[in-house]
Amino acid sequence: MSSSGGDPAVGHVAIIMDGNGRWAEQRGLPRSKGHEAGERALFDVVEGALEAGLRYLSVYAFSTENWTRPSDEVEFLLNFNRALLRKRRDDMNERGVRIRRIGRREPVPREVLDEFDQAEAFTAHHTRLDLMVCFNYGGRAEIEDAAKQGSIQDNLYAPDVPDVDLIIRTSGERRLSNFLLWQSAYAELYFTDMLWPDFDRHSLFEALRDYSGRQRRYGGLG
Numbered sequence: 001m002s003s004s005g006g007d008p009a010v011g012h013v014a015i016i017m018d019g020n021g022r023w024a025e026q027r028g029l030p031r032s033k034g035h036e037a038g039e040r041a042l043f044d045v046v047e048g049a050l051e052a053g054l055r056y057l058s059v060y061a062f063s064t065e066n067w068t069r070p071s072d073e074v075e076f077l078l079n080f081n082r083a084l085l086r087k088r089r090d091d092m093n094e095r096g097v098r099i100r101r102i103g104r105r106e107p108v109p110r111e112v113l114d115e116f117d118q119a120e121a122f123t124a125h126h127t128r129l130d131l132m133v134c135f136n137y138g139g140r141a142e143i144e145d146a147a148k149q150g151s152i153q154d155n156l157y158a159p160d161v162p163d164v165d166l167i168i169r170t171s172g173e174r175r176l177s178n179f180l181l182w183q184s185a186y187a188e189l190y191f192t193d194m195l196w197p198d199f200d201r202h203s204l205f206e207a208l209r210d211y212s213g214r215q216r217r218y219g220g221l222g
């Protein structure tokens with residue numbers, strides 16, 4: 001999405017929701033409590049995305065690398081995401097949010113995939129905001145999977161979704177961790193030290209304000 005003069009347009013924001021474990025550790029709590037605390041942040045940010053009129057919001061919920069965590073944490077995250085979908089699905093539906101999962105299906109357990117499939121089918125008719133839940137997602141896996149089919153661009157997990165305009169990463173880490181590598185070729189990057197459970201819609205608005213002062217040149221002269 002380019003713009004000539006004035007604020008750059010923003011249609012697609014992608015968030016690396018990081019820092020849940022540290023948030024919990026700072027409070028002497030188990031890491032799982034940090035993931036639980038991240039739920040409120042996520043759904044407040046969805047409200048913010050609706051308020052801001054974003055069309056696409058991608059969130060990194062579980063990476064292809066996250067399987068290397070201790071098995072109890074992996075199991076917690078699988079069950080937690082499944083429960084969260086069930087709990088929030090009606091709410092998202094009422095707000096006109098279309099839920100979409102992207103990522104490899106293997107080796108996500110059947111019951112977790114079923115929950116995603118149901119949420120997707122239930123909200124498929126909405127066009128206000130697409131909430132792209134990146135689950136068992138890896139940018140390299142996506143590019144490999146697409147390349148096997150032919151053209152990469154046409155065979156991405158969600159080829160209809162435009163490139164990312166702005167990537168937000170919380171928790172002070174300054175890396176992409178295999179997130180939307182193809183789609184973020186020209187994304188603006190925004191890093192904040194805030195841990196994900198402390199993030200909210202106002203933090204999103206702050207990031208969007210920062211973005212509005214950027215000049216996107218796409219290799220040209222602007």
Ligand code: IPE
Nearest residue numbers: 017018019020021022023061
């Ligand atoms: C992000 O928080 C959530 C997932 C990766 C699933 P972390 O669990 O990575 O939290 P930190 O980075 O250890 O603090």
Ligand code: IPE
Nearest residue numbers: 016017018060061062063177
């Ligand atoms: C990225 O966070 C993945 C998600 C937010 C789901 P990680 O915590 O897994 O990333 P690294 O290990 O710090 O790069």
Ligand code: MG
Nearest residue numbers: 018019020021
């Ligand atoms: Mg992390």
